Amino acid sequence: MRNLTFPRRTALHLALGSLALPGVARAQQAQIDPLISGPTPPGACRGGRVTIGSLVEPPALDPFRQAADARIRVSVLMYQGLFYEDQSGVARPLLAESAAASADGKSWTFRLRRGVKFHTGQTMTSADVKYSYDFMRNAANGSPGAGDLSSVASIDAPEEHTVVFNLSRPNAALPMTLTNKYGAVVPRGFFETPNSGTRMNEISVGTGPFKLKQFRPNSTLTFERNPDYWQPGLPYLDEVTFVTMPNSAAMVVGLQSRRIDLAMFSRPQDTQALANAPGVQVHRWPSLNQKTVDLDCKYQQLSDMRVRQAIALAIDKKTVMDASISGYGTVIGTMVAGMQEAWGVPIDQLPNQRVDLDRARSLLAAAGHPSGFDIDLTTIIGYDWMDAAAVTIAEQLRRINIQVNIRKLDLGVWIRNFRAREMGFTFNDWGTTPDPSLLYYRHFRAAPEGADFRNWNNARASALLDRGQETADPAARKAIYAEFQKILAEEVPTIMMFSSDLLTANRTRLKNYVQHGTGWYFGLAKAWVEG
Amino acid sequence: MAGFLGRRLGAAAIAALLSSLAVFLLMRAVPGDIIGQMLGQTGSDRAAEQALRAFFGLDRPLWAQFAEWVGGAVQGDLGRSWYQGRPVSAMVWDAFLVTLQLAVLTLALATLVGVPLGVVAGIAQGTRIDRAIQTFNLIGLSAPVFWLGLMLLVGTSAALDWSPPFAWSGPHEDLEENIAILVLPVLSLAVLQAAAYSQFVRGLMIEELGKDYIRAGRAKGLTPRELYFKHALANVMIPLVTFMGLILVQILGGVVVIESLFSLPGLGRLILSAIQGRDYPVVQGALLFVVIIATTINLAVDLLYGLLDPRLRP
């Protein structure tokens, strides 16, 4: 295994490098939590502009109706939900001040922060909150977040700074649902104007630290400081410009030649050229993403659970991770690395995690494939790690006589297949909001409540997911999800391989940028530049 | 003349309609649509899907969708981008200006370098200079443009600690930045076109210099300067101009990869990202525009040819 060495590693990053991820998550929490309430960084000064290189660009900026992760990354600068996703798995108040659930768990009362102003100048009240979440949960408005709010029966705004969510069934994950992935609090009535969705490419109407200045598709996206931001003294930066970069080599070149101040890399190998670059720092951060192989439980040979188990037993996750991201990540079992300590089951207590070729072969034989079979494995164009992972997995499965033919799909085609539950045998790369219900429910709960994209249709798992959502007590909830994870590992509708670390590189003039595990740019609210 | 023009325009209109239909059908044959992209991996709600489908009119029969688009297009209304909400015509025009600037600068550089090289090689046929120029032509014509661009990007970074800014500025916004962005893409495209130009001009010169009138002039004691520049070069102007038109069409069509490689918000990239995002109005409008531009340049070249050479007048 090659070892990348970075200069100027801070103690925090050394701790990360040492792989004790649960511990790291805690260290991180101390760093990131101040986004909302912590102290001002010493010596921070206001002003300055920064340029950020990004490999992806949001297709559009409507936080209610664009699911693309590239959109969410920058939306968090402009738009805010009631809560904020602390990556250890706790929802912390953002536009809300506090949360209280009724004894039966079917009613949540949120007190709202006072003195919050929209970019439009209006003051935020409970009516705006009710309007925004009513808009989102109405499926006719086409928000991908609507499904997460299916337990909400009605929303009341009894007082100017109080909102009450009435639920048809208890939902312990409600605060985490009201975070920043989909939707946000916007001024009431905003969507009544025609083309309001696409108007969000011209103006921002949120409550976030930055306002939209200009969006030039295929080129740049510029934000300016929100002078009325409710967190006193924030943000420090006057202007932030995102530049769409063609590839990671261009980002490295741009950092070296001082064209960009910050860039986030998807593969750690890409930052290798920066190891000795003067004036550039490279940081590693744990993430909430997961790189998986998904198995459609109705697809050809995969419909037999023994075949899926055999595949799981033949895949050496560590080797795949080394090949595809140079080992800069954490092998996982059934939970993303950032949430492992809070919600995960230790890998050694899960079935089908260690390579066992003999058992794999006998399972295949029992399933009627003693001499193996051919299968297509799908990768997505533009996801560089998948190609390296695919050739590695093809090699590993050859050992149990499964011949893998790699197939590439355009992202749009892949999403179509996934949504139509025709994914076959495919790679996937997805992130989560840090709550087990939001992580699992839609993906694994049987239809119609969940989407069950992998055609798993498992009644026991579905019952556990329902109970997990309804249970408020953290310890009881953790036990339920532990049981669920054991079924997930046993029946293999997905093979969660690893969470890859996020890598950021910045010019040293940019200070105090902290990368959130979602990969979203929360940290820019507290970043500042020298001089 | 008017009849010729009328016939050509009529044919062009039919071609535009047919190719629009082809684009329309092809785009819908590509699996996946904007709705999948908007709802993503988790947006599993069927009601949301149906609502969006109705919003974009994707629930209507194909012929109705096409008829509506054609109806708008003939009135100059290409619709709006499904993502951006901006009129497609404005988006296409903005992107076209970027591509046009890239093409014109490339053409200028290629002409400035390629024509003299070709003339020199033609006059010095068979000498070492000629062979050197022909070697350049061969390499220029053979090197993949995107590969050259990548090498230039890395090379200038290593040698000069310099890179283009990547963030687009138009020439009227910030000329210095604008030039800084375009230097490398223009260079990578111009090598190929200069080589093509040089090769073409060399052939013309050799042909022209072998003609009787040059020999006669030589016998009459005309200076080489008079011979080459007054007579020979004057005669190769016509094919040169038409070649310029061909090259322009080629550049406009060939910039897709270079635009992607250098993050230029040009026409090729607009079309590429719209195809990936399944933004049908943008794909249809932009490709209609490309077809019209290509047809216009071809027509202009033919007309120019006729003007410069009365024998070819239709």
Add this chain to the structure above:
Amino acid sequence: MTAWRLGLVLLAFFAVLIVAPGWVAPQSPFALDPSRALQPPSAAHWFGTDDVGRDVFARVIHGTRITLGLVTLSLLIAAVIGGGLGIVAGFAGRWFDLAAGRAADMVQTFPPIIAGVMITGVLGPGAANLILALAVIYLPTFFRIGRSAALAEVQLTYVEAARAAGFTESSILVRQILPNALPVLVLQFVIVFPLALQIEAALGFLGLGVVPPTPDWGAILEQGKNFILVAWWMSLWPGLFVLLSAAAMMLLGQGLREKLGR
């Protein structure tokens, strides 16, 4: 050395790589070894190794057959179908000529890369679909050449004579016109080959080419672009091979043109 000879020598070089890649590069183009990833060129790995530790020399050499084979096959399809339709159109004229001519116009107004993106978009990436896309892109070129060759022949007296002598139309087509149109089509094949090769590489570079682990020059370039600053060898060699093989065909074209007197 004339262009023709130099072209032939280069072509012979590539022919060896196509026929016996294993003889030139005995290493496997597929064998993975993450422990030797991204190594610079050395005695063991002449062109270095890629990000999963495969030998780049072996991949480039074995890629010759894939890349040049793909282009050859697609141009053959384009030449046979396009050239054939062109000859028939030129010979038969009337509505068929008109319709086919319009269709060819239409395809030709699309920028080739965009056409490639749309076609592979409909069919999905992969070698077979890439061949099809390239064939469609170059069909009009061959159509035009075949058509004008046929038109030129139709007006010649021997066709008139054959007609007068009672030969059937189809036998005139096959016996008289086809042999005379063939050299022009072959020349055209050689001329567009370098262009098609570059389009193939560009589509590969956009990720629309062959699927891994198949070694293809465009695909290796695509894979190498992210590593270009730390592993230039992944990008330099396949690019040079594209350049060299394009140059070979170009020289061949020049020579052929001189020989055919065109």
